[in-house]
Amino acid sequence: MVAREAGVSISTVSKVLRAYPDVAPATRTRVREVLRRAGYPLDSDAAGNRREESELVDVVVASQSSGRAGDVLAGLADAAREPGLALVVTTVNGGEPVPRLWLERLFARGTRGVIGLDVEFTDTQRAYLAAYDIPCVAVDSGSSASETLAAVVDGTPYLPTVVSRVG
Secondary structure (H helix, E strand, O other), rough: OHHHOOOOOOHHHHHHHHOOOOOOOHHHHHHHHHHEEEEEEHHOOOHHHHOOOOOEEEEEEEEEOHHHHHHHHHHHHHHHHHHEEEEEEEEEEOOOOOOOOHHHHHHHHOOEEEEEEEEOOOHHHHHHHHOOOEEEEOOOOOHHHHHHHHHHHOOOOOOOOOOOOOO
């Protein structure tokens, strides 16, 4: 019934329910609206929506980042300890988009937010993170660790010149 009303396949509905990232944002929104009208409890079940419960913050670092990136990571780890958070660090090749597998893993485990250190997220990745209200900031390796972490954890639009809100 949901698939027919949304005009999609059953497998697409399944992908939306499991927060797979390979569904177009407009299709995801349409399927979620049909599910809501049908009374399906989306907000408590979708992995991508567990942001407030998660103790994890994802950090994606370009492999060619400057030596300062290590200082920023150490600062993020220190800043994360006080509120009881843990960092999940992923390294990617500089100049290449963040791999799709990273996004699938992020949705499966849940996250409080995402920090990109000297990396760029694709438009699709930003759209998925925004669709699930997962804060994401892209920073350079000259950023303040505590302010960067606060921007993600609080979901506030913190926008100094070295931090740009994504999504």
